[in-house]
Amino acid sequence: MIAIIDYDAGNLKSVEKAFISLGQEIVVTRDSSEIAEAQKIVLPGVGSFGNAMNHLDHLGLIDTIKTAVHKGTPFLGICLGLHLLFERSEEAPEVEGLSLLEGEILKIPAQEGLKIPHMGWNSLDIKQGSKLFNGVEKSPYVYFVHSYYLKAADENIVSASTEYSTHIHAAVEKDNVFACQFHPEKSSTVGLKMLSNFAKL
Numbered sequence: 001m002i003a004i005i006d007y008d009a010g011n012l013k014s015v016e017k018a019f020i021s022l023g024q025e026i027v028v029t030r031d032s033s034e035i036a037e038a039q040k041i042v043l044p045g046v047g048s049f050g051n052a053m054n055h056l057d058h059l060g061l062i063d064t065i066k067t068a069v070h071k072g073t074p075f076l077g078i079c080l081g082l083h084l085l086f087e088r089s090e091e092a093p094e095v096e097g098l099s100l101l102e103g104e105i106l107k108i109p110a111q112e113g114l115k116i117p118h119m120g121w122n123s124l125d126i127k128q129g130s131k132l133f134n135g136v137e138k139s140p141y142v143y144f145v146h147s148y149y150l151k152a153a154d155e156n157i158v159s160a161s162t163e164y165s166t167h168i169h170a171a172v173e174k175d176n177v178f179a180c181q182f183h184p185e186k187s188s189t190v191g192l193k194m195l196s197n198f199a200k201l
Contacts, residue, residue: 001040002019002024002025002026002042003027003028003029003034003035003038003042004016004019004041004042004044005029005041005042005043005065006029006030007045007055007056008055009047009055010044010047011044011079011183014186015078018191018192018195019042019195021192022192022199030061032061035061035064035065035068039073039074040074040075040198041075042075042076042078043065043077043078043085044078044081045080045081046080047080048091049083049084049091049095049097050089050092050095053084053092053095053096053097053098054095056084056098062098065098066100069100069176072175074176074198074201075177077177078179078180078183078184078185079145079183082150082172082179082180083105084097084098085097085098085100085101085177086098086099086104087099087102087103088105089105089148090106090148091105091107091148101157101172101177101179102152103150103151103152103153104151104153105150105151106148106149106150106151107147108146108147109166110165114165116147117145117146118144118145118164118165119144120143120144122141122142122144122163122164123139123141123162124140124141124160124162124170124171124182125161125162126159126160127158127159127160130160131178131201132171132173132194132197133159133171134197135197136190140187142170142180142187142191143182143186143187144162144164144181149166149168149169150169150172151169152169155169157172158171159172159173159178168181169181178198
């Protein structure tokens with residue numbers, strides 16, 4: 001059973017449909033006991049860092065997530081879900097993230113000719129040996145929608161990067177924690193392969 005955390009941050013249906021298309025058993029939930037019992041957990045999301053952390057706090061899910069991660073449950077953060085795994089974001093400097101990984105979320109710097117938010121397909125530079133990208137073609141194109149990006153403190157956890165106005169850490173892997181800035185559920189066969197890899201962990 002894969003638990004998709006519902007914390008009023010959107011982007012649930014497309015993630016749920018993608019996993020169902022892969023034959024996975026899914027529960028969309030905000031129930032701590034269901035999340036704790038799941039074999040795998042997904043934290044999707046679009047929206048603002050501060051609001052999202054407030055919702056997780058209000059729903060009593062911060063400790064639930066931290067306990068599950070420390071227990072070793074495979075965990076996947078998508079887009080805003082990636083941001084929340086880290087310590088802080090320029091979007092809401094006064095709000096502390098989950099701090100499960102070290103690094104910060106920064107505003108994509110303005111650059112002439114580039115639109116922000118960054119919306120569209122970009123190719124990835126994939127690190128060899130990544131579990132999430134196992135069997136994925138070299139330099140695949142994936143779909144992004146974001147105005148903020150990750151700068152991880154430890155580049156060793158970065159499994160994929162891309163360039164858009166700056167160098168963006170687009171995906172990370174550390175032990176049982178996986179996260180991607182882009183939307184695998186909207187990234188065609190490449191994204192489905194990644195979700196399939198996660199489901200098989």
